Amino acid sequence: MDLLLFDLGGTNSRFVQTAPDAPLDAAQVTRLKNDDHASFAEILRAYFDQSGAPAPRRVVIALAAPIAAGDRVRLTNRDWCIDKAEIARISGADRVDFINDFEALGHALQDPDQLDHTPLTAARTAQARAPRLVLGAGTGFNSALWLPGDQVLRCEAGHAGYAAESDFERALAERIRAEHGRCSVERVLSGGGIEAAYRCAASLADESPHLQGSREIVAAGLSGEDEVAARACRAFTCALGRVAGDLALLFLPRGGIYLFGGATQAMRPLITAQDSLFLEAFHAKGRMRDLMEDFPIHLLDDDRAALQGALNWARL
Structure with missing residues (x-):
């Protein structure tokens, strides 16, 4: 799978790996509670440990924070710093992108009928x-x-x-x-x-x-x-x-x-x-x-x- 998608909210995180041109497979989504992990790096490692997923070529993270220029973002409602270099190191990805979680939800409305x-x-x-x-x-x-x-x-x-x-x-x-x-x-x-x-x-x-x-x-x-x-x-x-x-x-x-x-x-x-x-x-x-x-x-x-x-x- 070439693409790892990661929805990092204030309370829960969801992960799924997919091919860019494939439909999202609900059965493959992994859900983890943020409170069970001390840092973003820890929850990312936990995902790979639990899923046994291979290294993706690209990671896209939807996160609950304003997205500005630069390679680091701090969550608004949790004291976690999200760093692209650290993500690439842990995941093995060549490319890491950030998108605001509600911006991602907006893009989901491209076809609302595909959503429950x-x-x-x-x-x-x-x-x-x-x-x-x-x-x-x-x-x-x-x-x-x-x-x-x-x-x-x-x-x-x-x-x-x-x-x-x-x-x-x-x-x-x-x-x-x-x-x-x-x-x-x-x-x-x-x-x-x-x-x-x-x-x-x-x-x-x-x-x-x-x-x-x-x-x-x-x-x-x-x-x-x-x-x-x-x-x-x-x-x-x-x-x-x-x-x-x-x-x-x-x-x-x-x-x-x-x-x-x-x-x-x-x-x-x-x-x-x-x-x-x-x-x-x-x-x-x-x-x-x-x-x-x-x-x-x-x-x-x-x-x-x-x-x-x-x-x-x-x-x-």
Whole structure:
């Protein structure tokens, strides 16, 4: 196999080797948890040890960080430095390329039908060659826009300022500003944002927070066993809908909006509910409501999407 594709997120990593002109084989994808490894070099060595894969000629890494000139990148939400020379030394590859993980997701939208996804809404008038937007919350938050001609507009949307609207959101934003100096979208829409919303909800209810970590908070909130956690989950889902709506107004992605990320998927029951908090917040744009109701929205369920996008990008 000539090509090693590597999706390095904030929480998990996925690897697959393939021929550049071959379809992606889901059965060959290896998944590893980043927390089980002390460094990027260690997780890369673990992949080769477990898979027994031969040395590739080229490595393409989709990673959760801004991509700038140079041969080294530091992840935004994990203290790992990714170095091309080190990767080449460990893998034996002749060439190593970096691509932002959401830019890779954007390239995956070249053909959305090849990806597993769940439709939430449909457009009144289909526009197959219109821009397509992918966005999502996980360890962090970001988005990317696919454009006809297979171009992708990348950005760092998670680091834009968060616009609070409700009393709860203003209280949450103030707590985040007090702790971090400013309130960005990512501070609200991420696994850490779920935890922050829970602590804020507990404070407003004059209760001591007793749940630990976003997984525990979501489980307790969605099951209905903890009302404070439930309020945090509802607030997160509404914020996700409103930010998705803001991005839709900026880019007018009439080809579709695709929701991605672990934190996004965690709120799936609230997002897909008949009285969806996500959709209500997405549509609530005042005079623009009619426009908002014409965007097709999908949950992107395919965790191989960044690998597929990296493969599409490598073929350009």
